[in-house]
Amino acid sequence: MEINEEQETQIEVKNLYKIFGSRPGKALQMLKTGQSKKDIFEKTAQTVGLNKVSFKVYKGEIFVLMGLSGCGKSTLLRCLNRLIDPTEGNIIINGSDIVEMNDEEIREFRRRQIGMIFQNFALLPHRSVIDNVAFGLEIQGMDLETRHKKASEALKLVGLDGHETSMPDQLSGGMKQRVGLARALASDAEILLMDEAFSALDPLIRRDMQDELIDLQQRLNKTVIFVTHDLDEALKIGNRIALMKDGKIIQVGTSEEILMNPSNEYVERFVADVDMTRVLVAQDVMKKADPVISCRSGPRLAARLMKEYGISSLFVVTQYRLLKGIVMIDDVVEAVKRDHTTLEEIIITDIPHILVNTPLAEIIPIIADSKYPLPVVDEDTKLKGIIVRGSVLSALARKESEPLVV
CATH class of the missing domain: 3.10.580.10 (CBS-domain)
Structure with missing residues (x-):
């Protein structure tokens, strides 16, 4: 997918901050005056999770958040569906600022517009595959026949048709992750949030799931926000990549833009060992x-x-x-x-x-x-x-x- 400025913006994050602790106001003020994350923690015991994060995600792209452990990528992802409430800033999704939504509005937003896929699969062990996939639809109040029909269609999309009655403990890791993906697809959400979704899988299965995700995104035109610490994974699946450090976004760009024009020494070191023959195309x-x-x-x-x-x-x-x-x-x-x-x-x-x-x-x-x-x-x-x-x-x-x- 080629990115251009005329594409429809589906998600826009503006000046987003997240401070963890009981006195976020003081830490936020210190952060805005230029004090470092380390200094703020030493003086206030407050932890800076996100520091003035701004970016856009276009409809139908795979946007990757990546960086080392503790950089803020998972915190940012959870702010996008308000599992974590930001301290300050705006998150505009499909024209609405979800930061301003009340509890009922945010619950409805999660049910209808956004799907979440976790690293640890998050399957209910006492439910069959089809009932795991249909769980979100059940929460929405959909009748059994309709939700099973939608769940079956989603399972077919991820190549698990025929496993409807299986239990989670009968599945391999890759199959469990496909169930998680099918559950997100069953709700027909336009946006999928994926937090280290393939990290727990064996390398071969992981590559298969990466290919599966790319194929699904091309067929269904979903907007995907994908968190990973693996640069090779980011380069393979991302239309654009946001590289994070200490709660900040250091650089946003396509794979080639980040590899060929790193914005600073940190980014240059981060991508130094990449095999360019695996990244560049004709x-x-x-x-x-x-x-x-x-x-x-x-x-x-x-x-x-x-x-x-x-x-x-x-x-x-x-x-x-x-x-x-x-x-x-x-x-x-x-x-x-x-x-x-x-x-x-x-x-x-x-x-x-x-x-x-x-x-x-x-x-x-x-x-x-x-x-x-x-x-x-x-x-x-x-x-x-x-x-x-x-x-x-x-x-x-x-x-x-x-x-x-x-």
């Missing part, structure tokens, strides 16, 4: 395919373009820029000598091509074995750019630079 390293030639053109135009741009190959496209293939300089020169008027006989169509979201780790062996520049296309095979060996090396070497796409 659209991050491709160059503009310029020039290209229409399949209706002839070899003389191809020869002129090659001479003008100092290149030895040209990608051939249709009127709508769909990729047809490539022509090479030796074949073009021979076609001109033979007085050919079309490119049809010299177009090489059997060439590798990749999609714009192909990971760099998969691109490297392809381009290493290819005799040609590597065309990048969308799902309709429309040519979007090209990758050459030099652009890959440049992407891996750069720390702070402009995007490669021109």
Whole structure:
């Protein structure tokens, strides 16, 4: 999912503070004058949980809160459904400030608009799978037949149809987490809050659940706020990432923005050991395919373009820029000598091509074995750019630079 400023903002947090302790007012005043979290605790015994946190979450994105233990990410997540009441600030969700809601309004908000998925699954051990999934609907007062129907549909979405009558102690860890996810989906909430949801799972199951979440979000267009301390997990699933420290958000951005342009030394150290080939994708390293030639053109135009741009190959496209293939300089020169008027006989169509979201780790062996520049296309095979060996090396070497796409 590409992020742009015209997208609908679903959640907006403004100047949010949370002080834990019996005298939050004094600590808040000290915080606003620039005193540190450590100094405030030593002088007041009050703990700063959140410090002037502001950010936006767009409808349909996976927004990741991450940082080391104690940075405030779980506190922030719990403020988003008022399981923790903030000390000061605004949390505007779907146009309403939930900080201003009374007890009944916040209960209704939780039932209808937001779903929570916990690290420890939070399943009721005496209830079957389907009744665990339907529990929230039962709280809403929905009749048994309707809530079981909705719960069955949610279980099917997460691949657990057929396990309706199983008990939680009969399930693996991954299956339990799927039940928790199905429970959140059954309420048809637009927003899912996930607190270290996959941390307790084995690595293989964890990766499967990450893939499952990405697939579900693409199909259902849910807005997901995901808390993790695992940078690799954040980079894999997040459309954008908010990196936190000492209750503050240090930087918000896409994976590439944070990796390639860290805002300070802390962020730079945090991401220093990331394998860039697992993060960058084709659209991050491709160059503009310029020039290209229409399949209706002839070899003389191809020869002129090659001479003008100092290149030895040209990608051939249709009127709508769909990729047809490539022509090479030796074949073009021979076609001109033979007085050919079309490119049809010299177009090489059997060439590798990749999609714009192909990971760099998969691109490297392809381009290493290819005799040609590597065309990048969308799902309709429309040519979007090209990758050459030099652009890959440049992407891996750069720390702070402009995007490669021109």
